[in-house]
Amino acid sequence: MTRPLLLPLLLLLLLPLPTYAWNGAGHRLVAALAWAQLEAPAREQAVALLRRHPDQARWLRRQQEQDPDYGLFLEASTWPDDIRRDARFHDPDEPPTPLLPGFPHMQRQTHWHFQDEPGAGGRGEIDTRVERLARELAEGDAQSRAYALPWLLHLVADLHQPLHTAGRGDRGGNGYTVENPYNPRKPFMSLHAYWDELPGPPWLRGRHLEAPLARLAALPAPEQGDPARWLAEGRALVAGDGVYPATPGSLLPLVTPEFHARARQISDQRLAAAGVRLGRWLNRLLVPRAAASR
Ligand SMILES: [Zn+2]
Numbered sequence: 001m002t003r004p005l006l007l008p009l010l011l012l013l014l015l016p017l018p019t020y021a022w023n024g025a026g027h028r029l030v031a032a033l034a035w036a037q038l039e040a041p042a043r044e045q046a047v048a049l050l051r052r053h054p055d056q057a058r059w060l061r062r063q064q065e066q067d068p069d070y071g072l073f074l075e076a077s078t079w080p081d082d083i084r085r086d087a088r089f090h091d092p093d094e095p096p097t098p099l100l101p102g103f104p105h106m107q108r109q110t111h112w113h114f115q116d117e118p119g120a121g122g123r124g125e126i127d128t129r130v131e132r133l134a135r136e137l138a139e140g141d142a143q144s145r146a147y148a149l150p151w152l153l154h155l156v157a158d159l160h161q162p163l164h165t166a167g168r169g170d171r172g173g174n175g176y177t178v179e180n181p182y183n184p185r186k187p188f189m190s191l192h193a194y195w196d197e198l199p200g201p202p203w204l205r206g207r208h209l210e211a212p213l214a215r216l217a218a219l220p221a222p223e224q225g226d227p228a229r230w231l232a233e234g235r236a237l238v239a240g241d242g243v244y245p246a247t248p249g250s251l252l253p254l255v256t257p258e259f260h261a262r263a264r265q266i267s268d269q270r271l272a273a274a275g276v277r278l279g280r281w282l283n284r285l286l287v288p289r290a291a292a293s294r
Helices: 003-013 024-037 040-052 056-062 068-076 079-085 126-139 142-159 191-197 206-217 227-239 257-285
Strands: 177-179 188-190
Touching (some): 024 206, 040 056, 040 068, 040 142, 068 142, 079 142, 126 142, 126 257, 142 227, 188 191, 206 257
Antiparallel strands (some): 177 188
16 A cells, blocks of 8 residues: 555544543552552541442452552542443533432533643643542532542542643644554554553553552652642643654654653653652541541
8 A cells, every 4th residue: 555545544543532541550550659648547538438439349349459448549549530431420412310329410520630721722620620629528528528539539640641731732632643662552642642551551450550659659759839830840841842752753753762761751750749749638638527627
């Protein structure tokens, strides 16, 4: 086949499907780092809240840790992605699904996971949602706190994925296809998907999490800052030269060895920062209720 035929065909076949998050491995790694930061009272509260969540039995069934409380915490962190494919929930353009016990509503809220451009052109609301969920977790009733916690575990991680906070007019890299020789099964993929997969294979659980976790835990502790700062850091990364590959490939921008090494380093730093910051924040948000009353 000659190239003039091949190119449109390839582009059609490889049109990237939108993806929205660090993969499951990324979320569990962030949650694991956060768990390591938690002081006993925050850990107890977190586990008590997750055990009230209507989907806690699903998380316990699939967790692979020796300590089921820890496993519960890790599995809760992917819940906002799990419900994307869950028929109990609905998107705004679908007929509403029946309200089930323990849930405040049955919306998937896919727009909570990102904010793709600064200013008026941006879609998504992670920039404001994270603070609102934190307030709900600190001040809400038991049901809304149990609902808010998995979301917060998830969104603090998403906020550290640079392409969840900016793009270059391409929906956070979802509309930007790269050549990636590091994934032989998907040599052409969206830049967003490339970043989502940097933490490792999505099935990583149990003992398979140990090596990447040790690598991330060895990185220098981040300054705490606040969600606005975490977002600004992501946007600065996207504006710099580490997130978008600049070398042309045969058809599309190419992930070179140098680019890949740098991207993995940035990804590690962002995952580590997310986990430590999340854990420290939860220590403040999950103080025992009696002590929290003003
Ligand atoms: Zn997400």
